[in-house]
Amino acid sequence: MPSVDERWGEKSLEVVDDLDTRKAAILNAVVTEYIGSAQPVGSQHVVDAPGVNVSSATVRSDMAALERDGYLAQPHTSAGRIPTDKGYRFFVDHLTGPSDLDSGGRQQVRQFFDAAHGEIESMLERTSGLLADLTDCAAMVVGPSHESAVxxxxxxxxxxxxxxxxxxxxxxxxxxxxxxxxxxxxxxxxxxxxxxxxxxxxxxxxxxxxxxxxxxxxxxxxxxxxxxxxxxxxxxxxxDGSEQLFVGGSSRMAAAFDAVDTVRSVLTILEQQLVVVSLLRDIIDTGLTVAIGAEHGVEPLASCAIVVMPISVDGAEAGTIGLIGPTRMNYPLALSAARMVGDQLGERLREATPR
Amino acid sequence: MPSVDERWGEKSLEVVDDLDTRKAAILNAVVTEYIGSAQPVGSQHVVDAPGVNVSSATVRSDMAALERDGYLAQPHTSAGRIPTDKGYRFFVDHLTGPSDLDSGGRQQVRQFFDAAHGEIESMLERTSGLLADLTDCAAMVVGPSHESAVxxxxxxxxxxxxxxxxxxxxxxxxxxxxxxxxxxxxxxxxxxxxxxxxxxxxxxxxxxxxxxxxxxxxxxxxxxxxxxxxxxxxxxxxxDGSEQLFVGGSSRMAAAFDAVDTVRSVLTILEQQLVVVSLLRDIIDTGLTVAIGAEHGVEPLASCAIVVMPISVDGAEAGTIGLIGPTRMNYPLALSAARMVGDQLGERLREATPR
DNA sequence: TGTAAGCACTCACTAGAGTGGAGTGCCAGA
DNA sequence: TCTGGCACTCCACTCTAGTGAGTGCTTACA
The missing domain is CATH 3.30.390 (Enolase-like; domain 1)
Incomplete structure (x- = not known):
């Protein structure tokens, strides 16, 4: 029986939200696997995951419990499980420790900001491209508002x-x-x-x-x-009321979904500056960093997850970074990329802003 | 036997480029039908078209001739015909008379420019949205260059x-x-x-x-x-060398193609400002108004057609309008929309530009 | 010579049957 | 509480007609 404080990598599994250690480990394994493969995950694929030292039969019964509790779902009776929005939510809240970008990504970000030049607007624009490259998601960058400027x-x-x-x-x-x-x-x-x-x-x-x-x-x-x-x-x-918005890498949405309809409706949303800006604003206001599936309340984006990261300059909010992808997006990657790029961008904005 | 100067609607069919009146009428019918249905067109669907007063058997033999000459193609032996790039080219050059937008479209354009306010950049941006709405294509608007400004x-x-x-x-x-x-x-x-x-x-x-x-x-x-x-x-x-580019309605590309791969590669191109601007420049420089399929030489856009329309202010070129869609786009609509919006935009730019 | 009618042929598309396999739930036993 | 075994489910795939829209070709006719 694995002890409660067993750890692997940077993640720690604890008893939270009705889920014991092993169920959390199984959920973790299912989400991770599904993010990579986009295929329903069966009990056999999970037995070798760290923290799961039981047979597939036991995994099955745990999976059934996870499904009862709403963390997993089954496309049909004899298929594996896929995570529900609630499952992703648990994954993001409890199973994704604060992680850093890999060294390649870190270097890419550093190079970008070392070479960054020109005016703020073009830098924000190119930042959206950088984020899209790093995460394979569509990226949104909202510039600072001019509210308090004289x-x-x-x-x-x-x-x-x-x-x-x-x-x-x-x-x-x-x-x-x-x-x-x-x-x-x-x-x-x-x-x-x-x-x-x-x-x-x-x-x-x-x-x-x-x-x-x-x-x-x-x-x-x-x-x-x-x-x-x-x-x-x-x-x-x-x-001037609305801040400037830069959207980059929207072509990534075409690769993320196989239904053309979904792609179309997501792109349609991304074309509406006001909608996007207020969407990001809403998510931040509800205190979230990640909005999964229906959580953001925009119906056409029900199969999407959105990662937001406020950019702060000297403690004041000076813009927002957003990433949008399918709910099975790579959350650890997206979060770490958003965090690092947000920090660097804030730094750059601080230099370029008086006082 | 139909006389050479038989006409219908606004189109006139003449003997040009090896195609006699009836073959041109058949090609016209096939292209028109295919643009609407996206399905291969059989000989039976064509017999009722104006200018084609012959049986389906005769149409078949004409279609076979059109295929031999490269205007039509067959997906497989027992399917109907679809136009080739050469077929579209003939359609655009000889079968599409200068036409106007329908009254709804004309009114939409007039309302837009009557209500247009604000600075040039935002007007160009919104113009790209208008064009996308009118034509159901992705629209590109290139702003005036500042080359000659002091x-x-x-x-x-x-x-x-x-x-x-x-x-x-x-x-x-x-x-x-x-x-x-x-x-x-x-x-x-x-x-x-x-x-x-x-x-x-x-x-x-x-x-x-x-x-x-x-x-x-x-x-x-x-x-x-x-x-x-x-x-x-x-x-x-x-x-400042490169002109400003505004792309609107790129979500329309998702509806136009059923292959997600195609959508993705087209969107990727549209994200590259320099590529798009020089692409439009190239097409204009070769003297074309419409570039179909491989004519523009950009491989990922091989299944696209591009309509370009220079905007002129007092005779000088002051920007470009571009429309991009599948090769089976509605050419008459796209051409008339581009022409009308281009004229109006030129008018507006003339007012907003000194001297 | 151009057009029409008839006919055999092609081939994508669909539906139905059969099969393999990945997956499940359940149960008895350690 | 966990495991191994077992029966079951159902998707995905293949194979097999059958259908129908479409063709090309050949022959007949004005």
Missing amino acids: VRSVQLVGLGQHLALVVVVLSDGAVQKHSIELSDDIDDTVLADASTHLAAHALGKALTHIGGPVNPSGDKQVDAVLSAAVAALVTMAAG | VRSVQLVGLGQHLALVVVVLSDGAVQKHSIELSDDIDDTVLADASTHLAAHALGKALTHIGGPVNPSGDKQVDAVLSAAVAALVTMAAG
Whole structure:
């Protein structure tokens, strides 16, 4: 009889949630095997697993118990078992210790961030590709929100006879622009004048707090430009509510499922930025790191699992990493990759962000 | 015997490329039928098509001739015919007259562009979604290149102790940014000073023509900032070579093919921006509007057809629209949608672009 | 010479029967 | 409580017609 604190690898099996040591070991073996093979796992395949020192007959009776308790399911009477969402949940919660990426993956991540250059947006974009490569899942990267940023610079640039651009630089390094049409022919001095007034009005404020009447400059043309510019700022603030999303490696979903329908519906979801961002937000808000099957409540993703990892910079949340794959995805790999990439990305963002 | 100038609908059949009127009508019927059903088309299904007033036996002998000439193929001896790439090519070149979108589609496009607002990038992004909706294909939209644009404004904005942002506004309304690290603690007057010198150096020049030594300002700190800023401009110019690409509706590829492998390889291509942009470029350069099957030379896309449509603003090329779907895509629909959306988009870009 | 009608043939697709094997549940015994 | 044995289940596979949509060919006719 195996002792309760028997260990193998980095995993420890304890009596939790109604499952004794051996049942946990069997569940562990079934999940691991099924993640690799995608085939129902029979009792014979499990007897050699560590922690299971009993015959297949005993394994069978344990498996029957695990099925009664909802951890395993049988596609049909004479088939092996596959894990249920509850089974995966137990696996993730109790059988997956904190593990690191293998050395190859670690090196890949390090090389990536050593070579990372360019602006934040393109780095986030390429990070989604890196994550997809590492985990063979589709990867989502949500950029930092600009909520708490204030206007560091605002400028009016004339582009043509009747066109000007309002360019705003926020304190977190984000740059936003919006074009405005000018009714009259405005010369550069008027624009410069309006630019100065606009700066006086907006500098140091959060984008969402700008609005209201601007102090009149005394010049009719300047005032007209000014009000158009402020309207542009308000539009910017409205459109800025949602964070930027980068999705990479969605082609991996095609390899993960054999039903084309499933692939299609998952891809359709991934194309909807708002849905994805709020989905990740919801999962984090419920305190989860992994949402399995129906747990996230998005029906077309019922056969998917989602791993989320908030990116923090100096303790503040500065974005999110998400991985999406089939429920039989490689959780240890996905979790460790998300953790390491998240840490590194946070580090990089900290360097690139002022204060 | 049908006369040579017999017409139906908007299509006219003429004797071209070895195909007499009836063979062309049969080919037309086979392609149209196959595009709809994705099933091999037998001689019986064709006898009722307009322009084919003969028995199925005669159709069979014509089909055999079309097969000999490479326009049709047979999956196996006792199956109907499916079009070859050459068959689609003939269909597109000779049997697809210039047609318009149906009224529903036209209205959808008009509504879209009436409601279009915001900046160019987001409009291009949403345009890719519109095209995908209209055609049920994956859509690619390549934004205007900034090749001929000159620097209209350049500015240095301090972000923190050791961080500043170089913000460039180009004459076509594009805004680019690049962060630079400052070794010493630089105060705002130094930044402003450097900003002025930088403007003197860069204004009016194309981004790619900036470089070389800047006139020394006499202040050591200012010069240090200046050289870092110029280096940033050079980096910008280098990274700016490739145009922006927006891909929408890639989930449609999952519905178009039944082989998951094909879906995967097509999606993998669509994820590679450089490949897609140069692919569209190549097709346009060879003078094609539609590239069918192997014509574009990208092996994983051998079962795809690509429709391209350059967007022109005042005669100059200002981007590209691309549609990708299976070779049995609805060519008339794709062509008319691309044409109409391309026109409207060009119109919009003209309004939003100075001069 | 071009078209139509008839006929034999091909071959994917389907349904049904048979078989092997992987898997199960149950039970008696250590 | 565990094990070995046993009967049972049912999927996956193969094999065998049978069916039908489709063909090519040959002959007859205007």
